[in-house]
Amino acid sequence: MADGAAKAEEYESQHVHQVYEEIAHHFSATRYKPWPIIAKYLQSIPSGSVGVDVGCGNGKNMTVNSNIFIIGSDRSESLVKIAADKKSHDTVVGDILDLPHPLGQFDFAICIAVVHHLSTRERRVQAVGAVLSLLKQRNSTAKSDKDATALIYVWALEQKNSRRGWDEGGEQDVMVPWVKKGSKTSEQPDKIVERYYHLYRKGELEEDIREVGGEIVESGYEKDNWWAIARRCDQRVENQLGPQ
Amino acid sequence: MKILTLTFLTCARKSCKPEPTSYPLHPTSAELEIIPVDFNPLFLRALLPRLDWPTLRILCEAFGLPGLQEEAPEEDALFLQPEEGGAMEDVEVQGEKGKEVVEDVEKKGEEETREASQLAKDLHHLLLETTMQEGKLVCGCCGHEYAVKEGIANFLLPAHLV
Numbered sequence: 193m194a195d196g197a198a199k200a201e202e203y204e205s206q207h208v209h210q211v212y213e214e215i216a217h218h219f220s221a222t223r224y225k226p227w228p229i230i231a232k233y234l235q236s237i238p239s240g241s242v243g244v245d246v247g248c249g250n251g252k253n254m255t256v257n258s259n260i261f262i263i264g265s266d267r268s269e270s271l272v273k274i275a276a277d278k279k280s281h282d283t284v285v286g287d288i289l290d291l292p293h294p295l296g297q298f299d300f301a302i303c304i305a306v307v308h309h310l311s312t313r314e315r316r317v318q319a320v321g322a323v324l325s326l327l328k329q330r331n332s333t334a335k336s337d338k339d340a341t342a343l344i345y346v347w348a349l350e351q352k353n354s355r356r357g358w359d360e361g362g363e364q365d366v367m368v369p370w371v372k373k374g375s376k377t378s379e380q381p382d383k384i385v386e387r388y389y390h391l392y393r394k395g396e397l398e399e400d401i402r403e404v405g406g407e408i409v410e411s412g413y414e415k416d417n418w419w420a421i422a423r424r425c426d427q428r429v430e431n432q433l434g435p436q
Numbered sequence: 437m438k439i440l441t442l443t444f445l446t447c448a449r450k451s452c453k454p455e456p457t458s459y460p461l462h463p464t465s466a467e468l469e470i471i472p473v474d475f476n477p478l479f480l481r482a483l484l485p486r487l488d489w490p491t492l493r494i495l496c497e498a499f500g501l502p503g504l505q506e507e508a509p510e511e512d513a514l515f516l517q518p519e520e521g522g523a524m525e526d527v528e529v530q531g532e533k534g535k536e537v538v539e540d541v542e543k544k545g546e547e548e549t550r551e552a553s554q555l556a557k558d559l560h561h562l563l564l565e566t567t568m569q570e571g572k573l574v575c576g577c578c579g580h581e582y583a584v585k586e587g588i589a590n591f592l593l594p595a596h597l598v
């Protein structure tokens with residue numbers, strides 16, 4: 193592995209993965225409902241479809257549609273254990289850049305609030321490519337509603353209305369504090385842990401998707417996040433993933 | 437981890453993915469457990485064409501489960517066929533709405549009035565309720581073993597394999 197990639201991975205291990213392990217239960221208690229765009233997307237998936245939820249966290253998006261099957265994966269074992277309570281679906285521990293799935297076999301994919309945790313553009317683009325490469329190849333006949341698609345969702349730089357005060361033109365690579373509440377009984381004080389985020393500016397997610405041969409079906413902004421639904425449009429998606 | 441899920445897993449190493457021997461992963465020292473899941477015959481019907489039947493057969497053999505029939509069943513085999521008289525009545529009841537209903541079925545995969553067959557119940561049990569709780573999944577290409585603990589498989593690679 194290139195030295196740069198090893199450094200990026202070490203950085204993410206410390207500033208993303210270890211933090212999620214630490215805050216898993218508190219984090220999960222505050223994430224109980226899928227956001228509207230995600231719920232709408234999952235409800236639109238045809239019955240019998242099999243898909244992935246890459247970075248499924250506590251699995252809150254996995255119960256929206258009971259007529260589809262979702263295999264969730266997350267790097268945090270603690271979150272995967274919580275997600276495993278969703279008995280009608282399944283979850284594994286895995287890394288977005290080394291996913292344990294065969295390529296081109298899935299009807300849909302969602303990847304919610306994950307890609308923005310990778311600390312270099314190269315790795316973010318690779319992550320988007322990894323998600324798209326799981327989708328079934330589109331039919332040779334022109335555009336069809338039945339093409340496999342992926343919904344990708346990232347935190348936006350443009351958050352005028354949020355209390356965080358980020359906006360256009362600001363710093364995109366930030367550390368975001370999470371207050372881990374202490375316990376009164378054991379006299380544990382509150383603890384602040386920080387997670388790394390790359391805040392996406394307008395149009396950047398679409399650029400990353402096109403970079404790996406994806407095609408935008410629909411994209412937009414929902415409550416401090418950019419989202420895009422994409423499909424594979426050529427072989428490049430697969431070529432990106434050849435042995436390195 | 438469900439047996440259905442195992443048909444959608446392979447080695448996490450990039451160099452193994454193009455190799456046919458990396459799929460499916462081979463379960464060893466497996467402990468199975470039955471975890472009940474709501475029976476959803478309409479989902480099962482829609483899932484049927486997406487199943488990798490030969491791989492399911494390999495997995496059943498690896499787990500020492502009763503063998504599956506050689507060919508994937510037809511959709512109709514998932515439901516009890518109505519008796520002749522009953523079928524006629526059904527058609528009459530639907531009357532002119534018949535065509536609309538057929539289109540609906542194709543579109544949404546809904547509206548199934550037939551009762552599920554034993555085969556459908558057996559498939560549900562095998563795919564969704566039979567879970568691997570403990571053991572290892574071994575890649576036939578590189579030999580790497582992925583641990584399964586408390587029903588969860590861990591695919592994080594040690595640094596030297598990434």
Ligand SMILES: [Zn+2]
Pocket residue numbers: 447448449452458575576577578579580
């Ligand atoms: Zn392997």
